[in-house]
Amino acid sequence: MTQVSTGEALMAYDEVVAAYDPVMGLEVHVELGTATKMFCGCATTFGADPNTQVCPVCLGLPGALPVVNAIGIESAIRIGLALNCEIASWCRFARKNYFYPDMPKNFQTSQYDEPIAFNGHLDVELEDGSTFRVDIERAHMEEDTGKSLHVGGATGRIHGATHSLVDYNRAGIPLIEIVTKPIVGAGERAPEVARAYVATLRDLVKALGVSDVKMEQGSMRCDVNLSLMPKGVAEFGTRSETKNVNSLRSVERSVRYEMCRHGAILAAGGAVTQETRHWHEDTGITTAGRVKSDAEDYRYFPEPDLVPVAPAPEWVEELRASLPEPPAQRRKRLQTAYGFSDLEMRDVLNAGLLDLIEESVAAGATPAGARKWWSGEIARRANAAGQDVSSYAVGLGVGPALVVELEGLVTGGRLNDAMARQVWEGVLDGEGSPTQVADARGLQLNRDSGALEAAVDEVIAANPDVAAKIREGKVQAVGALIGQVMKAMKGQADAAAARSLILERLTQ
Numbered sequence: 305m306t307q308v309s310t311g312e313a314l315m316a317y318d319e320v321v322a323a324y325d326p327v328m329g330l331e332v333h334v335e336l337g338t339a340t341k342m343f344c345g346c347a348t349t350f351g352a353d354p355n356t357q358v359c360p361v362c363l364g365l366p367g368a369l370p371v372v373n374a375i376g377i378e379s380a381i382r383i384g385l386a387l388n389c390e391i392a393s394w395c396r397f398a399r400k401n402y403f404y405p406d407m408p409k410n411f412q413t414s415q416y417d418e419p420i421a422f423n424g425h426l427d428v429e430l431e432d433g434s435t436f437r438v439d440i441e442r443a444h445m446e447e448d449t450g451k452s453l454h455v456g457g458a459t460g461r462i463h464g465a466t467h468s469l470v471d472y473n474r475a476g477i478p479l480i481e482i483v484t485k486p487i488v489g490a491g492e493r494a495p496e497v498a499r500a501y502v503a504t505l506r507d508l509v510k511a512l513g514v515s516d517v518k519m520e521q522g523s524m525r526c527d528v529n530l531s532l533m534p535k536g537v538a539e540f541g542t543r544s545e546t547k548n549v550n551s552l553r554s555v556e557r558s559v560r561y562e563m564c565r566h567g568a569i570l571a572a573g574g575a576v577t578q579e580t581r582h583w584h585e586d587t588g589i590t591t592a593g594r595v596k597s598d599a600e601d602y603r604y605f606p607e608p609d610l611v612p613v614a615p616a617p618e619w620v621e622e623l624r625a626s627l628p629e630p631p632a633q634r635r636k637r638l639q640t641a642y643g644f645s646d647l648e649m650r651d652v653l654n655a656g657l658l659d660l661i662e663e664s665v666a667a668g669a670t671p672a673g674a675r676k677w678w679s680g681e682i683a684r685r686a687n688a689a690g691q692d693v694s695s696y697a698v699g700l701g702v703g704p705a706l707v708v709e710l711e712g713l714v715t716g717g718r719l720n721d722a723m724a725r726q727v728w729e730g731v732l733d734g735e736g737s738p739t740q741v742a743d744a745r746g747l748q749l750n751r752d753s754g755a756l757e758a759a760v761d762e763v764i765a766a767n768p769d770v771a772a773k774i775r776e777g778k779v780q781a782v783g784a785l786i787g788q789v790m791k792a793m794k795g796q797a798d799a800a801a802a803r804s805l806i807l808e809r810l811t812q
């Protein structure tokens with residue numbers, strides 16, 4: 305066991321998984337991308353001046369009456385359906401009563417024992433290609449809180465601050481909270497399962513188009529519950545709940561950390577405290593938050609100011625029928641259709657290029673060409689600019705049609721590959737379409753067969769050793785001669801034509 309800076313002991317991971325079975329519970333909050341808030345017409349624009357997107361309803365002023373956002377309900381149902389949940393035919397909102405300065409109403413409008421969606425599952429794919437099913441307890445609707453800002457201290461935390469400010473712009477923005485059933489049986493793969501679940505959920509919600517699910521901006525946040533059971537014991541242990549774990553990597557690391565921390569406590573004969581924990585991204589550890597019992601009294605009661613939600617079965621079926629293809633399935637389908645290797649596909653996904661490639665192929669590009677042009681120079685430039693390729697391309701006004709045009713110049717025999725690269729750089733530099741750039745830069749393969757023949761003969765004559773090798777059957781030596789032909793023709797030779805001509809001269 306090793307000591308960490310908090311003084312808490314950690315058991316080695318291998319020892320933990322040898323002696324205990326982990327149980328996890330993941331609670332994920334997704335902020336919907338609706339134009340207005342959940343119960344009022346206030347705008348939801350991110351980054352607006354503080355307290356400019358508020359009204360009597362979301363400020364909880366006396367007498368204000370909420371009205372539910374229909375798109376919020378629709379989004380919740382679509383998320384529920386995508387998670388294979390049952391959809392309630394009738395459910396209500398509830399008041400969750402507690403005081404906190406960022407919550408002006410003194411209660412959060414949420415759902416309690418009547419969630420809109422329940423009893424679902426999500427299949428997640430692990431690194432080794434196997435599938436792990438995570439059962440979903442519920443997905444319910446609620447509203448976000450405002451944001452507190454602590455001023456005057458060094459850290460931005462309340463400790464050491466001289467005063468605090470509150471911004472209520474976020475108060476009332478619709479949230480969907482998705483809660484898993486206890487995840488058992490993941491064993492040593494628990495950290496990986498947690499990460500894969502959150503990643504799969506993020507992709508799914510993104511494909512639904514109901515949220516931008518940016519963990520780093522807080523539009524998707526995850527609380528990680530974890531406990532350990534000694535091997536052979538079926539009863540769950542006491543859990544800790546690590547709050548606001550805001551990246552996929554942190555989800556994985558925090559599960560692993562808590563497993564090691566719980567393991568050390570249990571192995572020493574101690575008892576785990578049921579509490580919330582704070583995750584520290586920089587040090588990779590958790591520290592104690594507040595002690596939390598299972599019987600927290602929020603004095604939940606049905607919200608009297610909102611009518612119950614009773615989605616018509618026909619509408620639910622319509623929404624079910626219009627669900628997008630699940631992302632994992634789409635990725636598999638496209639990989640097969642495009643003939644990408646696993647490695648190529650992984651690079652495409654990591655660079656976020658699949659949509660662009662799909663659009664380019666639909667516009668007439670070859671899959672290999674689309675992959676090549678979107679992952680080369682433009683990806684490098686987007687990366688240097690700190691942007692993803694699609695938004696960078698939109699900013700430049702560069703779209704699939706230009707990739708199709710560029711490929712056409714190559715297949716049509718006007719440009720060789722090296723020329724096409726130059727043209728693409730010109731396009732990215734804002735010099736115009738591929739044809740315009742090729743015209744302006746005078747890029748054009750030399751189609752004069754006499755010139756090519758002359759260059760080939762000259763190069764063969766100047767390189768008798770290489771020519772002899774090729775005559776003996778060492779065809780791979782041809783590359784050296786092609787390079788020289790290219791040089792002799794100032795880069796304007798068609799490499800494929802040069803190759804066949806050289807081979808014709810030397811092997812026939």
Ligand code: ADP
Pocket residue numbers: 327328329330331441483484485486487529530531540541542543545
């Ligand atoms: P809370 O209000 O305390 O956050 P929830 O029921 O909303 O409680 O969420 C608790 C999460 O933890 C759920 O995902 C649940 O499946 C999971 N869970 C419950 N008991 C345990 C346990 N002993 N160990 C690990 N996870 C647990």
Ligand code: MG
Pocket residue numbers: 331527545
């Ligand atoms: Mg919780």
Ligand code: ZN
Pocket residue numbers: 341344345346357358359360361362363476
């Ligand atoms: Zn409002």
